[in-house]
Amino acid sequence: MNKQLIKTSKFLSLVLRHKPEAIGITLDRQGWVRIDVLLKAMQENGRAIKRSTLEEIVETNDKKRFAISTDGLSIRANQGHSLDVELDYAPKKPPAHLYHGTATRFLGSIFKEGLTKQNRHHVHMTENRETAKQVGSRYGKVVLLLIDAQRMFDDGHIFYLAENNVWLCDAVPNQYLSEDKGG
Numbered sequence: 139m140n141k142q143l144i145k146t147s148k149f150l151s152l153v154l155r156h157k158p159e160a161i162g163i164t165l166d167r168q169g170w171v172r173i174d175v176l177l178k179a180m181q182e183n184g185r186a187i188k189r190s191t192l193e194e195i196v197e198t199n200d201k202k203r204f205a206i207s208t209d210g211l212s213i214r215a216n217q218g219h220s221l222d223v224e225l226d227y228a229p230k231k232p233p234a235h236l237y238h239g240t241a242t243r244f245l246g247s248i249f250k251e252g253l254t255k256q257n258r259h260h261v262h263m264t265e266n267r268e269t270a271k272q273v274g275s276r277y278g279k280v281v282l283l284l285i286d287a288q289r290m291f292d293d294g295h296i297f298y299l300a301e302n303n304v305w306l307c308d309a310v311p312n313q314y315l316s317e318d319k320g321g
């Protein structure tokens with residue numbers, strides 16, 4: 139993705155996850171906004187893009203951050219909101235283990251109170267160690283946490299799979315966490 143597209147993609151993350159009011163739009167309960175409304179609002183705020191550019195961003199985004207509705211009329215962020223939206227994911231049985239990448243400086247707090255959702259709606263986890271490493275390294279010296287998803291699931295915790303293959307849950311209590319030292 140070229141620099142201008144990345145910039146536009148970041149701006150879309152801002153308005154579709156956190157601050158739709160920045161360009162005077164509102165999202166519905168499930169986080170959707172009409173694409174014609176979005177494009178008009180972007181134009182009025184000096185950020186005009188074509189529909190084809192929007193589609194290119196949705197298709198090529200490295201983490202599949204956005205989805206266009208099946209009727210082609212609306213767009214939303216797949217996850218990562220701080221706004222109150224209902225993403226209506228169906229619960230799903232997770233794989234035996236999941237990973238969460240974080241920074242070493244958070245470990246004391248995490249092993250004390252477990253993983254909590256901070257400003258987002260869920261705790262985010264992945265099956266992919268490399269992805270977890272990248273996510274964690276945004277915050278400092280990275281450390282990988284191994285989540286005993288099988289035991290959590292057996293104990294009644296609910297997991298969801300977002301469209302972009304990020305696993306979500308409400309919280310990960312500390313008894314299901316261990317440091318992954320597998321390199």
Ligand code: HQG
Nearest residue numbers: 218240241244247248251252253254256258262273277304
């Ligand atoms: C940490 C990216 C102290 C947690 C990625 C993380 C992901 C605690 C940070 C998505 C804690 C929250 C989410 C506790 C959790 N004490 N620190 N008890 N519990 N933390 O950004 O998982 O680029 O909200 O370890 O791909 O890093 O946005 O969550 O370091 O899927 O599309 O608090 O963001 O996607 O940070 O990342 P975040 P995350 P996007």
